[in-house]
Amino acid sequence: MSLAIELQDVSKAFAGQRVLENISLTIGQGEIVALLGASGGGKSTLLNLISGLLSADSGQITLQGLPARQFTGWQQIGYLFQEDRLLPWRTVEQNVHFGLENSALSAAERQRRVSDALALVGLASFARHWPHQLSGGMRSRVALARSLVAEPQVLLMDEPFSRLDPHTRSSMHNELLRIQQLTGMTIVLVTHDVEEAVVLADRVVVLKPHPGRIHLQAPLHLPRPRIATTPVVNEQIRLLRLEV
């Protein structure tokens, strides 16, 4: 398995406050990794460092074999925020198109990709709707399609489903796993929900706060689909909860 992301002794401080200290982490191609921890643990900061939205104070970040400073393939890294952040003045279709507007693709190719991404999340028939006409779950799907439309090899997610009701959230989990199976992309997911981490991830990284550091890494070998109410999955959730 080749490495998608590698962090070596990465530290970050905001206004003298140490947020992350000596984080070392490797993430393989096609792996689903959950960063789990209480709020204030620097999970989102870690994600922002990987995405290049923030730069590290010290340490080395390597993306697909290249140091972050030399890395140019940012198009291959998608970012899904906690909020859906759909632009209200754009239709569903135009919102998804936003994810391609910084690429050199032809108009026809963009249109094709937008249709494909909408079909992938099951919203092909809502292409012309306005965001305010959609439910929370549908808005989440549009945001997901906007991240997927550029066909990223790495998808970074910052508690993307935390605002959805439990039922919609679990259907989004299945959706995400199905799409990951199809594309083989690497997923790094930030969450404070142990159940979400166990249901989705190949490996869970538990972070402890003040300053943010890696407490433990737990590979999960449970078969999929993982249903939170089955005994094995439930036991895993219970064990991890003790560590958080």
Add this chain to the structure above:
Amino acid sequence: MKHFSHVLSVIAQRLILLAIFLVIWWQAAQHLPPFVLPGPAATWQALIRLWHSGTLVQDVGITFSRVLSGFLLAAVIGTLAGLLLGASQRLAHFCEPLLAVFNTVSSAIWAIFAIIWFGISDATTIFVVFMTAMPLILTNVWQGAQNVDAQFVELARSFRMSRWQTLRKIYLPTILPYFFSGARLAFGFGWRVSLVAETLGSSDGIGYRLRQAGDLVQTSQVFAWTLLLISLMLLLEGGVLKPLERHLFRWKKRS
């Protein structure tokens, strides 16, 4: 069906209001000399005379082109300045008193200055319209620029968009509703002050004709002009601005 009957009821109400107004006007005119208050019939005749005079279209056109020139100038400069203030907090803080001063100076004062500086010319009216409309547009655009959602800017950044792209795709669509309400206000004000400016510093246009009619105590003609202007503004509002607004902001939730 419900919608249809609602529209009918609104039309009926408007017609009744118009009828009441005409009756009161007509009754009042019966008891007053025509140079104080001409009746509806006299006003109608004056309107027809105006229509046949030949300079009507020309006068309306001239005034309209002056208002439009001043307004467009105000829109361009007001928008750019508003964006600039929105981009730099320090500059905005520095310039804020200036804006307060602009907003308190009466249009009549600008008109007097305009006559001193530009004499009897198109520039006088354009200047007054500009000075009235510009601060309104500037203030609104500035306010819009301050209301740009930081989350959307971050979203654009996550897609590695340039400053220019962010300006075009995030800032401008956010500011557009603010600009539109400012521009609408500015156009209304500009239109009204243009007449004041024309009565003082012009030798043609609607304002000039109004003063002429006033000086000669042709009250019915003043009434005719007033009626004409009101219908023109209503037409512009209902025929251009309202539909344009509905199209531009069709993405907004109807409440």
